[in-house]
Amino acid sequence: MASAEALAVSFAELAVVLRESADASIPCADPLRRVADGFLDGLAEISRLDAKSAALKVWLA
Secondary structure (H helix, E strand, C coil): CHHHHHHHHHHHHHHHHHHHHHHCCCCCCCHHHHHHHHHHHHHHHHHHHHHHHHHHHHHHC
16 A cells, blocks of 8 residues: 555656746757647747738739
8 A cells, every 4th residue: 555655655756847847948848849830930930921911912903
């Protein structure tokens, strides 16, 4: 029973560490998130350019 309690405490401590690292804004903590954020930033910029292009087309029409 003591080993089960020790495991429960260990898992609880691990959960705390994982939550803290997920909340931290360490850039290399999650490399996949960094790559995904880069792609999303690129898509957002493309959307802004498309919107500006559409506005210019309307203005020129």
